[in-house]
Amino acid sequence: MxxxxxxxxxxxxxxxxxxxxxxxxxxxxxxxxxxxxxxxxxxxxxxxxxxxxxxxxxxxxxxxxTEEELMEGAMKGLFYYLDDYSFYYNKEEFEELTQTVSGDFGGIGLHITEKNGHVTVLTPINGTPGFRAGIKPDDIVVSVDDIDIKGFTSKQAADLMRGEPGSKVKLGIVREGEPKVLYFDIVRELIIINPIEYEILKDNIGYIKIIEFNEHTLENVLKALGQFKIEKVDKVIFDVRNNPGGSLNEVVNVLRFLVPRGPIVHIKYSNGEIATYNSYNDDVNFKLAVLVNKGSASASEIFAGAIKDLGVGTIIGTTTFGKGTVQSIMPLVNGGGIKLTIAEYLTANMNPVNKVGIEPDIIVENKTEEDLQLKKAIQVLKEQ
Known part of the structure; x- marks a missing residue:
């Protein structure tokens, strides 16, 4: 050819x-x-x-x-078909959300609750303006800036008490044994919430309660662990019962001081990509027990899941809530913001948590006034 x-x-x-x-x-x-x-x-x-x-x-x-109100309703409606943890927040709601996450807000430092139909002081936070002004436990708050708060919820009352640091607020207080309403003019300050309570129990066992994982959790956990080392405490109970969660970074950073080198948690994004957060700790010093219940959610489930999967502690209580998702908080130009579920997390051993929860190693229910879960944790650590 x-x-x-x-x-x-x-x-x-x-x-x-x-x-x-x-x-x-x-x-x-x-x-x-x-x-x-x-x-x-x-x-x-x-x-x-x-x-x-x-x-x-x-x-x-x-x-x-107004058109502004209708637009706000429309924006909230965008999240109607999304999960239970994705929301649109207007300006006021978003400010409250960011304060909750950070643990800082302008206020006077009172823990309040609703008791017998009245807004009642549980306790003033030590060192805060409310404490220094002489507010006492069981004081009944009847007015804020001359606004009668009869019938208000504790949240509504707290919103009135909060404000810019340096601004003033006037409280009307009814106190047992006092014939007249007492009035207190208090200057607000930046209140920093310490989410940690700790003590050394009998048998030289440390106890740390984490109320939430806000931006001050790590620093205060480290203070507690530092004190335990000084007292030669090497057995520690972490109590994350009724802990609703908080910052992913904060719980990971706490765990890096407690678990050995390796994966802590895996974050699976919508595009299938998986990001892994690791511990780099080669010197694990504490024997651990972790108390959980159905109120333990999100970051507290990451905490319990890592301790369980990595075998460095015993999980005691009841199955956790099962919120295995990660939210991103984003501000908007109108002063509001959104919280959007962007990923699901898996435990160190790649176990799902969402709608499943963390099952304890030892199931104990508190059916009486005695804290049987704490009692069991003490027993477990004493036997180690």
Whole structure:
């Protein structure tokens, strides 16, 4: 066969093959582009429709409502079909959320509750403005800045007491044995919430209660552990019962002082990627027991799950809540913000937690006033 003709035919074959191979991907790419463009058009039409709907409601609704209120309702509605932990927050709600996460807020430092229909002081936080002003446990708060708070919830009352550090608040207090209402003018300060309580129990066993994992958890856990080392305490009970969670970074950083080198928790994102948080600790000093219950959620489940999977402690109590998801908190330009579930976490051994929880090594229920779970933890550590 003529080489020239063969070359010519080969060139034609390669050209045809190139067209056959390349054409489908070109068509797919064009189709994908077309779908994306259509989606953008649909979204734009939906947004225009939403704007018209807001204007229609404002013009025809029987009662007073602003476009800002309707827009806020629409933004909250965006999260309607999402999980229970994703929300839109207006400016006031978002400020409260960020204060809760950080553990810092402007206020006077009172723990309050609702008792017999009254907002009642549980205790003033030591060293805070409320403590220094002379507010006492069992004081009944009847007014805040001359606003009668009869019928208010403790949250509503707390919102009134909080404010910018340096600003003043006036409390009206009814105190047993005092014939008249007592008034206190108190200057607010930055209140830093220490989420840690600790003590040394009998038999030289340390006890640390973590109320939440806020931005001050690590520093205060380390203070407690430092004191335990001075007292030669090497057996420690961590109590995360009714701990609703908090900061992922904070719980990971605490665990890095308690568990050996290796994975602590795995974070699985929506695109399938998995990020692993590790411990680098080659010197584990404490024998541990961890108390949990159905109120232990999120970061406290990461805590218990790591201790259990890595075999450095005994989990005691009842199965935890089962909130195995991670949320990201993002501020918005309008002063509000969103909390959005962005990932699910898995324990060190890749076990799921969401809607499952952490099952204790030893199941103990508190059915009486005696703390049977704590009693069992002490027994377990004494036997080690």
């Amino acid at each position: 003529n080489i020239k003709n063969l070359t010519k035919k080969g060139t034609i074959f390669i050209l045809i093959l190139t067209i056959i191979i390349s054409t489908p991907s070109t068509l797919v790419f064009s189709e994908a582009e077309s779908i994306q463009q259509q989606q953008e058009i649909d979204l734009q039409q939906d947004l225009e429709f939403l704007g018209k709907l807001i204007k229609f409601i404002k013009a025809n609704y029987a009662y007073e409502v």
